[in-house]
Amino acid sequence: MSLRAKLITGVAAIVVVIAAVVTFAVTSGGSDGDQGGARTLTWWSPNWDKDEAAKLVAAFEQENPGITVTVVETTWDTMADKIRVALESGTGPDVITELTSRTGLYAGKGQLLDVSSWFTGDMARDDFLPSALDAVSLGGKTYGVPFRWDGSALIYNKDMLAAAGFTAPPTTWAQFTTIAKATTKNGVSGTAWPLGNDANTVTRWIDQYFTDGGAFTVDGSTVKVDPGKAADALNLIGSSVTEGWASKSSLEVDNTGLRDLFINKKIAMYVGGAFDVTPIQQAGINLGTALYPGTDGPGTVSADGFSFLVPAKTKKADDTRKFVQFLARPQNMAALTQTFPARTSAGTDTKFSTELIKPFFDQLAHARPNPGYTGMTDLTATVYSAQQQVALGRIGAAAAGQQIADQAAKVLKP
Known part of the structure; x- marks a missing residue:
């Protein structure tokens, strides 16, 4: 092979390697959801919330072009084991809808992200029912955002x-x-x-x-x-x-x-x-x-209910925060919950204000x-x-x- 041919072949090989590295960087996800390429989030949500979850995701994506949310359905019979295994192995999604009373079990093992700083601005802490916040708090830190809270x-x-x-x-x-x-x-x-x-x-x-x-x-x-x-x-x-x-x-x-x-x-x-x-x-x-x-x-x-949890090992904290704060807006929380929301302002929705329902709230x-x-x-x-x-x-x-x-x-x- 001539020297010219060897140089051309070598350059081509280098180009292929560089292209492969760039492709990997775009698709494998760096900090906060694949900066420079498609930004994706995965949300594990129970199957009984299927319809409302789809509507909320569509609205979020329209409001936040460039971020795509994939919903993976869980079921009551399997969600506890599936979530436990994912958090223990560090292979969990970006957002998880989980039973609030199980939050402490994960937080105590260091498996959840401290989201205390997320309760600010339009998601003020004092708008949440105190008992719901207590259920997702441990050692002075908050490890989940409650959205559904039920009592008898x-x-x-x-x-x-x-x-x-x-x-x-x-x-x-x-x-x-x-x-x-x-x-x-x-x-x-x-x-x-x-x-x-x-x-x-x-x-x-x-x-x-x-x-x-x-x-x-x-x-x-x-x-x-x-x-x-x-x-x-x-x-x-x-x-x-x-x-x-x-x-x-x-x-x-x-x-x-x-x-x-x-x-x-x-x-x-x-x-x-x-x-x-x-x-x-x-x-x-x-x-x-x-x-x-x-x-x-x-x-x-x-009382018990459901909360949004974020794995401690997340690499997409900013986009995840944006998505969770969107889900926790009063009108979205009211739409998602089948019984009662965890925010006082969400509880003013007309469906929670009937004479028969009001005592439960x-x-x-x-x-x-x-x-x-x-x-x-x-x-x-x-x-x-x-x-x-x-x-x-x-x-x-x-x-x-x-x-x-x-x-x-x-x-x-x-």
Whole structure:
């Protein structure tokens, strides 16, 4: 080969190498989404938000030309494991919609980005419900942006209460007991509980535990439960069944079965979620809703919801911040949530202001984050068994409360 031919061949090879390097730099992604080329973000979003997510992405892309967002659908059955594996391996997407109560589990392992500085300007911190922010905060830092926040409230049959001589719903537990006993007659029970399902049972027990003044207290490497308060909560729910003014069906039904009992006029009132309102209305029940009754006013319920989380290893923080702040705008948050938004300003949307829905939103001012400690799954089985046994009269509430406290000390970790 001549010297000229060798030079041409060498130059061509260098050009090919340079082209390959440039192509890799554009497509593999440098800081903040492939600067100098296509900027892309990936959002893992649950399949029940599919339609609204697509609309919001389209609006964001139109407002931010040059940034493309790909939505990957997750499902309730698989999202926890999928997200855990992705965060542990460092292969996660740019934005994740995840159950708020699991945020602390990831943040405690250093797997989430601290987004404290994102709460500014149009996304002011004081516009978010305090309990929702508490649920995504750890060590004075915030690791998620909550957008959906749900708690329970009281659902009652106006006609049944009126027939028993009551023109208003109960506002205290004493009134609740009085009304429930008065409406228990002719095959109708005053109330019922979803004790046939472990998760539903634990939620109702935690609601009452919080209402009675109980707390989950971090003590070094363990989390403590007050055995006396645990027993009080078990007794208040369990005694309603043993005394006969809560339906025996409580031992078998879940939340859906509980709603069916109400629709079929087998119970006069119960504690449920805002998602129950529409099917009850469609059944033609003269429905009323009110705050969860406590000792001398509104009770305290456990709340949970969904938040936007960002992996700690993100290389696209600026574009991701822009996208999350867009999703968290009041009107977008209201559109995305099926129940209640985590921002006060988003709660002014007309769909949250109806007479029947408003108490569920107002209840969030009397709510605490659902405990998300490591080991809650192990504790769930103990609480479920304890509540069932107390409701069946097979064990005293004090002994059962101590069982819960002992198990919590063994399995719960901050």
